[in-house]
Amino acid sequence: MKTPILHYGIDLLVALCVLLWLSACGSVPPQVAQDALRGTGNLGLVIERADGRGQIVDNSTRQSLATVPGLGDLSHASVVFSRDGRYAYVFGRDGGLTKVDLLLARIDKRVMQAGNSIGGAISQDGRLVVAQNYAPGGIKAFDAQTLELLADVPADYGDQGQRSKVVGLADLAGNRFAYALFDAGEIRITDLSDPKHPRTQRFPAGRQPYDALVTPDGRYYIAGLFGEDGLALLDTWQPEQGSRKILSGYGRGQEPLPVFKMPHLRGWAIAGGRAYLPAIGRHEVLVVDTTTWQEVGRIPVKSQPVFVMARPDGRQIWVNFAFPDNGWVQVIDPLTQQVTSTLQPGKAVLHMEFTPKGEQVWISARDDHKVLVLDTATRQVLQELPASSPSGIFFTHRAQRMGF
């Protein structure tokens, strides 16, 4: 029984370090220092995108605990978590991949892995962190512990050695990853169960997939298409059946409205057996039945939706909008399929994140330089936290979900 003791010893050492570090750091509230041994289930990272920093926050006490600088160019930053909720992997636009230790509030490791990156995912077993890149187009897999490069899978297509921008990367069962190729119009699944020998399957999907999501059970992969009216659906339990179109022609041949920001599909918008999806070039949320994949409704909203996110219990759907209507947020009731609240929480709302069970939602208001915490039942603001140009807000409970 040597190992547990050793572990215990290391844990103590870590706790001691935390204690030392906390007492040495004036910006940390004193009550945190007193109980330096803590869990990570209520921690999160708020991206301060213009400054390349992240704020570590506690979503129980609604406090900012510390700031971690040096994360690079964070326009379009995204974050995944190690499954113990201790480490945040931050993917920066400049191709930087940074492993942030949330307990010690510092960078644990950082690598530059591409010229232009858009996000990433973590494998089912938590051992692989995978980045999706625009340039050079493809995905790369890293050891989650060391950030050592394990696999480089180019998104090559055509016969002239072209490489496509990769969007919509999502983890699937069996350490597989699904993603879409913006320039090549394909969905691909790469099996990284043996990272030294990645195996990739290709599925024609439709014109210009711009982002994608996987259903909470990890079964269906849905890619939004910018270049045509419709979405591509792939059943990852039966990938050999190929991808098929759903909601084809939802624009009904009408001239599309300008899309000033691409919607994000990541984040579940699946509630009560229905998926709620942003239309492209139409100010509507499309509703589709998740057993038949037929359209069952469409909900008119304020502007071009960007995030359409179901509260974890599915009882509310929150929607934010593209520039220049990004000061608005609307809430949809899935029972009546109608907008029940129209809010103006702040200027330039870029992201929303629910607490693990959804009693609160954190909203970043970039041009107000603050993060607002709202009660989802009353829509009242409970707290405002100062943050410099905040964009993404990411809580550690993502670690336990597929597709996050």
Add this chain to the structure above:
Amino acid sequence: MFRVFALFALLSILSWTPIQAAEPGLQPSPGRRQALIHMVIQDCGSCHGLTLKGGLGPALLPADLADKDVPGLVATIHQGRPGTAMPPFKSLLSEAEAAWIVEQLRQGFPRDQGERP
């Protein structure tokens, strides 16, 4: 005369928002310039990158635009490029403002000083 008046009335109606179109042919006012700079960095930046080094849309740094046709770039911003993800901005800015943005992009884009003075 009436048209000038109508334009004026329209501009004053729109003047509550920082994203309003200036009268064609005029250089944007300092306040409006700041709003345009903020828009380009933050909101064009969602596709072209906050540092304009490219994203879904191509890089817009001076070296990238040096050999490109200026009126074509102005038209791209104002009218968009059909069939691509580049949207038309004509509902949010005038052609003169698009030309001013192209000029700034070609010189090296100014730093964002926030949404308004």
